[in-house]
Each structure stands twice: as structure tokens, then as C-alpha cells.
Amino acid sequence: xxxxxxxxxxxxxxMCRILLEKLKHSVETVDSFxxxxxxxxxxxxxxxxxxxxxxxxxxxxxxxxNLLRKDTKWRMTKYIALTADVAExxxxxxxxxxxxxxxxxxEELLAEILRKYE
Numbered sequence: 001x002x003x004x005x006x007x008x009x010x011x012x013x014x015m016c017r018i019l020l021e022k023l024k025h026s027v028e029t030v031d032s033f034x035x036x037x038x039x040x041x042x043x044x045x046x047x048x049x050x051x052x053x054x055x056x057x058x059x060x061x062x063x064x065x066n067l068l069r070k071d072t073k074w075r076m077t078k079y080i081a082l083t084a085d086v087a088e089x090x091x092x093x094x095x096x097x098x099x100x101x102x103x104x105x106x107e108e109l110l111a112e113i114l115r116k117y118e
Contacts, residue, residue: 001025001026001046001047001048001114001117001118002025002026002028002044002045002046002047002048003020003025003026003027003028003046003047003048003049003050003114004027004028004029004030004043004046004048004049004050004077005017005020005027005028005029005030005049005050006029006030006036006049006050006051006052006055006061006064007029007031007050007051007052007055007082008031008032008052008055008056009052010031012052012082012103012105013029013031015105016029016050016105016110017029019105019106019107019110020110022107023107023110023111023114025114028043028044028046030043032055032056033055033056033059033063033064033067036064036067037067040067040068040071045073045074045076045077046077047076047077047078047117047118048077048078048079048080048114048117049064049068049074049077049078049079049080050080050082050101051064051065051079051080051081051082051097052081052082052083053081053082053083053085053088053092054083054085054088061079061081061082061092061095061097062095062096065079065095065096065097069096078098078099078117079096079097079098079099080097080098080099080100080101080113081095081097081099081100081101082101082103082105083100083101083102083103084102084103084104086102098117099113099116101113
């Protein structure tokens, strides 16, 4: 499955990429909101986008959702929020994400969540 990871933490990007590739997924990564906007036209629509909820100062995963959902190319993508803060669940419930993964991310957790979207 094609998966896009959008996260400003390079260690987390690398860890998620390794885990997803181990699960035989094709992975593309983006490390900032501006990089996403610049590369949007060239990124193949993924089946799933893993979006860090606190992407960078002043930018949240909701901003990413709003950007991507404006483009009909991204209409079939499933959006999964990534967060280390369990207290953010209330903010995420009505934000439009298809699912939530609480960090730290494990291979087993990724496999379980992604099975829903195969």
C-alpha cells in the first residue's frame, strides 16, 4: 500500500518509514507543511496519510487535512493522526481524521490500524 508520512521530527519519520517498509508498504515522507505544499503536485495519491497532529509551530494536522482535501486527487486517501499526547484525543475526534495512532508507534500497532484500510 502507498503511504505518506507527514511529520517534522526526522527521527520519527525514519522510524515510521522503517516499520512500514518492514510491513512491505511503499513509503514517501514529508518533513514540513511548506515542503508538502511545494511537493503536492508530484506526490502520488497515497492510500493512507499518517499526519503528525502538531506538525510545526502554528500548523496542525487539521491544516494538512484542509490542504489535501481541497484537491480531488486526495479524496480517496485515509488520514490517520499521529500524536504523543493522549489529551489531544478530544481535539482529534471531530477533526476529520479516519483514525488516531498514539506515539510511540510500534510495528504491531501500525499493522493493526492499516489492515482496516487495505
